[in-house]
Amino acid sequence: MKRRAILAFMLDRPGVLQKVSMLIRKKMYNVDTLTVCNSRKKGISRMTITLREDDEEKVQQILSQLEKFTEVVSVKELDTDHSYWREAAIIKVEADDEHLESFRKDYTFEILDHKSNEIHIIQIAGSTRRIDAFVKDLGEEHIIEIARTGVTALEK
Amino acid sequence: MTGKELLLRALADRGVQTIFGYTGGAIMPVFDQMDKLGHFKFIMSRHEQGAAFMAQGLSRASLSTANPQVGVCMATSGPGAMNLVTGIADAYMDSVPMVAVTGQVATGVIATDAFQESDVIGVMMPICKQTYMPLFVEEIEQTVHEAFYVATTGRGGPVVLDIPKDVQNVQVDKDYHFDTAAFRPALPGFYYHPTPAREPLQKAVELINRSERPVIFCGHGVISSNAGKLLQQFAEKVNIPVAFTLHGLSAMPLDHPLSLGMMGMHGTVEANRAIMEADLLISFGMRFDDRVTGKLSEYAQNADVIHVEIDPSEIGKNVQPTVAINADVYRTLHVLVSDPMLAGKPRRRWRQRIAEAREVMAADLRREIDKGVGDDGALLMKTIIDRLSKLTGGRDLIVSDVGQHQMMAARFYNYQTPNSWFASGGAGTMGCSLPMAIGVKLARPEERVWSINGDGGFQMNMQELGTIMEQGTDLKIMILNNGYLGMVRQWQTLFFDGRYAGTPMQSPDFGQVASAYGIPYRKVTELAEIEPAIQEAIDHPGAIMLEFVCDPSEVILPMIPAGGGFDDMIIKRPKAKKKKD
Numbered sequence: 001m002k003r004r005a006i007l008a009f010m011l012d013r014p015g016v017l018q019k020v021s022m023l024i025r026k027k028m029y030n031v032d033t034l035t036v037c038n039s040r041k042k043g044i045s046r047m048t049i050t051l052r053e054d055d056e057e058k059v060q061q062i063l064s065q066l067e068k069f070t071e072v073v074s075v076k077e078l079d080t081d082h083s084y085w086r087e088a089a090i091i092k093v094e095a096d097d098e099h100l101e102s103f104r105k106d107y108t109f110e111i112l113d114h115k116s117n118e119i120h121i122i123q124i125a126g127s128t129r130r131i132d133a134f135v136k137d138l139g140e141e142h143i144i145e146i147a148r149t150g151v152t153a154l155e156k
Numbered sequence: 157m158t159g160k161e162l163l164l165r166a167l168a169d170r171g172v173q174t175i176f177g178y179t180g181g182a183i184m185p186v187f188d189q190m191d192k193l194g195h196f197k198f199i200m201s202r203h204e205q206g207a208a209f210m211a212q213g214l215s216r217a218s219l220s221t222a223n224p225q226v227g228v229c230m231a232t233s234g235p236g237a238m239n240l241v242t243g244i245a246d247a248y249m250d251s252v253p254m255v256a257v258t259g260q261v262a263t264g265v266i267a268t269d270a271f272q273e274s275d276v277i278g279v280m281m282p283i284c285k286q287t288y289m290p291l292f293v294e295e296i297e298q299t300v301h302e303a304f305y306v307a308t309t310g311r312g313g314p315v316v317l318d319i320p321k322d323v324q325n326v327q328v329d330k331d332y333h334f335d336t337a338a339f340r341p342a343l344p345g346f347y348y349h350p351t352p353a354r355e356p357l358q359k360a361v362e363l364i365n366r367s368e369r370p371v372i373f374c375g376h377g378v379i380s381s382n383a384g385k386l387l388q389q390f391a392e393k394v395n396i397p398v399a400f401t402l403h404g405l406s407a408m409p410l411d412h413p414l415s416l417g418m419m420g421m422h423g424t425v426e427a428n429r430a431i432m433e434a435d436l437l438i439s440f441g442m443r444f445d446d447r448v449t450g451k452l453s454e455y456a457q458n459a460d461v462i463h464v465e466i467d468p469s470e471i472g473k474n475v476q477p478t479v480a481i482n483a484d485v486y487r488t489l490h491v492l493v494s495d496p497m498l499a500g501k502p503r504r505r506w507r508q509r510i511a512e513a514r515e516v517m518a519a520d521l522r523r524e525i526d527k528g529v530g531d532d533g534a535l536l537m538k539t540i541i542d543r544l545s546k547l548t549g550g551r552d553l554i555v556s557d558v559g560q561h562q563m564m565a566a567r568f569y570n571y572q573t574p575n576s577w578f579a580s581g582g583a584g585t586m587g588c589s590l591p592m593a594i595g596v597k598l599a600r601p602e603e604r605v606w607s608i609n610g611d612g613g614f615q616m617n618m619q620e621l622g623t624i625m626e627q628g629t630d631l632k633i634m635i636l637n638n639g640y641l642g643m644v645r646q647w648q649t650l651f652f653d654g655r656y657a658g659t660p661m662q663s664p665d666f667g668q669v670a671s672a673y674g675i676p677y678r679k680v681t682e683l684a685e686i687e688p689a690i691q692e693a694i695d696h697p698g699a700i701m702l703e704f705v706c707d708p709s710e711v712i713l714p715m716i717p718a719g720g721g722f723d724d725m726i727i728k729r730p731k732a733k734k735k736k737d
Contacts, residue, residue, distance in 0.1 A: 010345065011344070011345065015277060015281065015287070018278070018281065019281055022281065022282055026282065057472060057476065060472060061469070061472065061473055064468050064469040064471075064472075065469045067345075067347070067468070067469070068467070068468070068469045069345065070285075070286055070306060070343045070345050070346045071345055072345045073344050073345040074345075
């Protein structure tokens with residue numbers, strides 16, 4: 001099913017996140033990722049929700065029902081052709097330096113900490129697909145722990 | 157001033173005269189202050205659900221008056237607030253403006269599972285338009301004014317204010333001042349489009365002029381925006397028949413030559429056949445509910461759809477319109493009626509087709525109504541409603557409960573006056589009629605109000621007879637008692653081989669019940685007694701209860717089975733394979 005990103009700006013008030021997530025649950029969707037952060041304007045939060053749906057009309061329904069909430073200032077769908085979708089991951093890796101450095105040519109990542117010769121904490125940002133590819137290339141067996149932010153998106 | 161004083165001042169500023177409710181620990185300060193003030197008429201229900209439906213009744217019935225009021229109900233925390241849930245959810249489904257005020261435990265003990273604590277905001281959020289919990293006394297007035305604005309602007313709906321007990325008692329700072337006149341809601345995300353855009357209107361006019369087999373749909377939005385007369389003018393101007401949703405009934409006289417009556421699951425043959433064969437549906441203020449459309453994949457396959465609706469999220473939700481007009485129904489009709497480009501057409505063949513459909517069941521129904529009794533001699537509900545309609549000239553206010561009798565009241569009462577039909581539609585809440593009728597009577601005291609009940613629904617809220625007794629409410633109560641949950645029984649007859657699981661119901665002696673509350677009572681078992689009993693109720697100056705002993709095997713037809721298409725409409729009663737009663 002097609003992955004959709006919904007961008008919503010909403011009042012920074014208690015309960016708004018619950019309202020939005022309840023609407024999505026009511027519509028019988030599973031939220032893939034959900035990120036919330038401050039926006040440029042004080043008191044307004046920025047939320048990016050990704051979920052999977054092929055039917056354009058159903059997506060339109062979610063948008064118009066989200067828009068109905070008095071706390072939601074604006075809402076729109078972002079597609080990958082006209083917007084950047086990015087996420088970040090912090091990964092605790094068990095690998096020797098040589099193995100880790102072999103990925104430098106294909107991926108840009110930053111080493112945040114060397115816990116020991118074999119254990120490192122690294123940070124990588126990029127598209128979901130890129131982070132998936134990095135995790136796969138690195139090898140799941142080398143990963144001790146991974147924390148991903150979920151998608152945040154911005155129009156081009 | 158304290159929080160409770162500010163709350164009551166704001167309610168008074170908003171024109172609230174009546175408050176329905178039930179007191180308790182967490183709302184006591186407000187009640188105490190209300191009593192001291194003596195400004196509000198307080199109606200004590202016998203159950204909080206009753207208070208919510210009374211508030212709904214007041215809102216629903218006053219919509220079409222010169223003094224529209226927002227019903228206000230009040231309850232304590234925990235169980236008190238939870239008992240309001242059904243009435244609030246019902247108001248949300250039927251777009252009824254309403255404000256519910258609940259007491260909450262003190263802020264210091266919130267989220268500690270304190271005595272009578274419930275997460276009211278969490279529970280109410282999905283079933284109302286907006287929720288508020290003012291945590292500081294200075295927020296109270298702004299919150300109340302915002303709540304009324306949200307409840308009444310655009311598509312109506314209920315709003316909940318959950319006020320912690322300590323906030324009710326806190327003194328406001330001496331510098332505090334709230335300018336009611338200068339109040340503006342701080343809702344940057346609240347969009348409201350009352351005026352129709354020009355482009356879709358032009359397209360709509362083109363479609364209407366081109367159509368050969370059009371049907372107008374009249375929904376609740378026509379009543380909410382007080383546009384019944386305009387709708388009638390529009391229908392007459394373009395010469396197009398009008399079908400009504402359950403809540404659209406009474407927007408214009410039901411015996412108008414262009415009226416097709418109610419559409420949908422229990423709609424008339426002529427309304428449903430017209431919709432099946434239509435090339436254009438012009439819908440005003442309705443949401444294409446599943447009881448209206450039946451099977452969506454087969455619905456209005458060959459028709460263009462013009463959808464006029466104040467709530468943009470309803471447009472395209474169930475049926476994709478050809479032309480969407482997101483605007484107030486009154487304003488849209490006002491523009492349409494005066495549009496010189498809009499033309500009327502004779503459409504003789506179309507009118508002929510509808511006339512043929514009208515005859516499909518007419519003779520059978522007439523015969524049944526005239527016969528008036530079932531095979532075992534018990535009364536038919538349709539005959540009772542027909543007689544009520546004739547004796548009142550279709551001019552009284554009808555508040556129905558939910559079930560078979562509701563569909564009878566929707567189909568066989570000949571509504572003549574605007575906004576004279578009240579019932580729970582979207583939620584379909586049994587037990588709503590008695591308390592809702594109390595609110596309706598308060599809103600329109602000069603008009604006669606009938607609360608029509610089945611034996612099942614009546615017993616769900618019959619404790620409100622106590623409220624009627626206490627308030628001296630002049631209400632005409634009818635119980636159409638067939639000893640069953642009639643609508644479920646009908647489904648069991650038609651779709652469950654006549655196995656009547658969970659539907660037979662033993663009732664108390666309603667005469668003794670009425671007597672306990674000091675309400676006169678008549679039991680009607682014979683056809684010849686129907687009219688005298690109704691006439692007696694009309695003549696009696698106060699509350700009176702009439703119980704009619706009805707035939708349990710009566711069914712309301714036609715019927716489109718749930719999930720079925722219009723082609724599946726059942727016109728004749730099939731013989732049950734098995735019968736156990």
